Amino acid sequence: MTAPMVPDVRCDSCGMPLATAADHALGDPSIPYCRHCTREDGTLQARDERLERFTQWSMRAEGLDYETAKARAEAYMATMPAWRKDA
Numbered sequence: 001m002t003a004p005m006v007p008d009v010r011c012d013s014c015g016m017p018l019a020t021a022a023d024h025a026l027g028d029p030s031i032p033y034c035r036h037c038t039r040e041d042g043t044l045q046a047r048d049e050r051l052e053r054f055t056q057w058s059m060r061a062e063g064l065d066y067e068t069a070k071a072r073a074e075a076y077m078a079t080m081p082a083w084r085k086d087a
């Protein structure tokens with residue numbers, strides 16, 4: 001079985017697979033983020049904005065309360081290249 005030669009590119013902010021150029025912000029493969037994590041000009045959204053969206057998503061997807069979902073979102077973002085704290 002031959003695997004298709006698709007590089008395992010993922011959004012540096014949320015981890016969503018970026019299988020094709022169209023999945024990248026602005027359809028530009030040089031941008032390491034997906035459409036959902038960027039502003040209209042292709043730049044990364046503010047950290048607080050992403051945190052809020054991850055939190056809301058976790059609440060919906062997993063039925064968590066706000067504080068639990070936010071803690072989980074913080075932990076998740078800490079593993080992502082765009083948000084990882086180097087210190």
Ligand SMILES: [Zn+2]
Nearest residue numbers: 011014034037
């Ligand atoms: Zn993303």
